[in-house]
Amino acid sequence: MTTASAYFSLIIPTRDRAELFKLALDSVLVQSFEDKEVIVVNDGSTGASLDAYKALEAVYPAVTFLYLPNRPNGHGQSYAMNYGVSHCSGKYIGFLDDDDYWTDPAHLSRAHASLSAQPEVELYYTNQKAFFFDGSENTKHVWLDYLDDQLAGKPQDSEMSTEVDVPFLLTSPGFAHLNCSIFKRELFDRIKGLDENIRYENDRDVFIRSIDSAHKILFNPAYVSRHHIPNHNDASNMSTIVSANQKRLYQLQIYDKGALFASKEAIRDFCMIGKGWVMKAIAEDFAANANFKLASWYARQALAALPSVKWRLYCYYLRLRSLSR
Structure with missing residues (x-):
């Protein structure tokens, strides 16, 4: 009604x-x-x-x-x-x-x-x-x-x-x-x-x-x-x-907005971590397609948001692969 x-x-x-x-x-x-x-x-x-x-x-x-x-x-x-x-x-x-x-x-x-x-x-x-x-x-x-x-x-x-x-x-x-x-x-x-x-x-x-x-x-x-x-x-x-890359771009936009404009610290932290996971996914996608230069760049961006020894080693690997091509 x-x-x-x-x-x-x-x-x-x-x-x-x-x-x-x-x-x-x-x-x-x-x-x-x-x-x-x-x-x-x-x-x-x-x-x-x-x-x-x-x-x-x-x-x-x-x-x-x-x-x-x-x-x-x-x-x-x-x-x-x-x-x-x-x-x-x-x-x-x-x-x-x-x-x-x-x-x-x-x-x-x-x-x-x-x-x-x-x-x-x-x-x-x-x-x-x-x-x-x-x-x-x-x-x-x-x-x-x-x-x-x-x-x-x-x-x-x-x-x-x-x-x-x-x-x-x-x-x-x-x-x-x-x-x-x-x-x-x-x-x-x-x-x-x-x-x-x-x-x-x-x-x-x-x-x-x-x-x-x-x-x-x-x-x-x-x-x-x-x-x-x-x-x-x-x-x-x-x-x-x-497209897959356009979806990732929208996700980055969403997390960037949250990190920049949210008033609550918990949301800003959440968005920074979320952006890191998207960067990781983009790096892995580029690596799977043998585009090691872009994979290396996005992997380093992800490392800044989600630092870990394992991912740092992966960044070194991608960097070496990008220089060898």
């Missing part, structure tokens, strides 16, 4: 995959909590794809459909989400990718119970499970699932939500996916929304910036979403149309 001023505004960006999008939309509409508005931002679909969305719009009159003009590579997920937020009325904002879906119809009811009891909370995080395109589950710690076992002994509210701080969140090797993030509108505006220049791991970027700015954060370990890991053979997916 949409009201003049909804409690939750839920934004779904989508482009050229109406069938998958319908699963995402239905998973939002079946949420037991009613005081919500749903805004769909179509990022430039054309032809038969656009017709499919128009047909769905006719079936779901309570849902707001917004249409962006066509661009060859789209406006990007960050732009589409920000555009949706600019048209929403909700006190709290949530997002859902169009190729994923929520699996827990009580997700919003549970979030509302925790947020209404503590109106000063500005961020609410949950968990999701990730699956490869063949249907098998990724059992590695990808999001905030690592934190589940760390909650023992911490006070919880009636919905099992726990107040957490930045150092606790940063013990996780992952981050909060946008499917599992709810932002108070004031916080989202304060951090100026999603960075529209970032087209890969924009959720990691907004996670870093939002926990740096938020005054109070809740984490609920419930698994509320099914995330589909992109098929790298699908050239239309946002994560696959970006």
Whole structure:
């Protein structure tokens, strides 16, 4: 149900995959909590794809459909989400990718119970499970699932939500996916929304910036979403149309921003370490392709952030290989 001023505004960006999008939309509409508005931002679909969305719009009159003009590579997920937020009325904002879906119809009811009891909370995080395109589950710690076992002994509210701080969140090797993030509108505006220049791991970027700015954060370990890991053979997916080196560049940009602008020292340290790991990955990629000059350069940058005897020896090896060619 949409009201003049909804409690939750839920934004779904989508482009050229109406069938998958319908699963995402239905998973939002079946949420037991009613005081919500749903805004769909179509990022430039054309032809038969656009017709499919128009047909769905006719079936779901309570849902707001917004249409962006066509661009060859789209406006990007960050732009589409920000555009949706600019048209929403909700006190709290949530997002859902169009190729994923929520699996827990009580997700919003549970979030509302925790947020209404503590109106000063500005961020609410949950968990999701990730699956490869063949249907098998990724059992590695990808999001905030690592934190589940760390909650023992911490006070919880009636919905099992726990107040957490930045150092606790940063013990996780992952981050909060946008499917599992709810932002108070004031916080989202304060951090100026999603960075529209970032087209890969924009959720990691907004996670870093939002926990740096938020005054109070809740984490609920419930698994509320099914995330589909992109098929790298699908050239239309946002994560696959970006080259491997471009992805690394976006990651470096995210960590550089955090190191430069974060107000919390723990986040700055986290970003410096994260940048070091990206530099290591770039060095190893170049070495695997026998580009030892660039591998050596990036390896030395990584060494500055993550010093170790083993990596220092690897830097010497790469340096010798670069001089021998």
